[in-house]
Amino acid sequence: MIVVKKNNKELTILESQKDSYLALGYNVLDTEGNIAEVGRATEYAALKEENSTLKAEMAKQASEITKLKRENKRLKSTEKE
Secondary structure (H helix, E strand, O other): OEEEEEOOEEEEEOHHHHHHHHHOOOEEEOOOOOEEEOOOOOHHHHHHHHHHHHHHHHHHHHHHHHHHHHHHHHHHHHHHO
8 A cells, every 4th residue: 555645635545556646646655754756747737738729729710710701791792793
């Protein structure tokens, strides 16, 4: 059994679960309570980066939609003439 900690939450887990908890951002503690192994980056950072990327892409697409609407309106007005 090993002890893992993330923020203010300490858990005692099986050795076989260690990699899963490290992937979730938990740190492995030694018998004295010191960090023996640092957890990997949490999903939050990856999700935050993905969110920023998607927002930038959405803004680019919104700009393209506005441009196409203007062009559509212009073409419709020239058709009527």
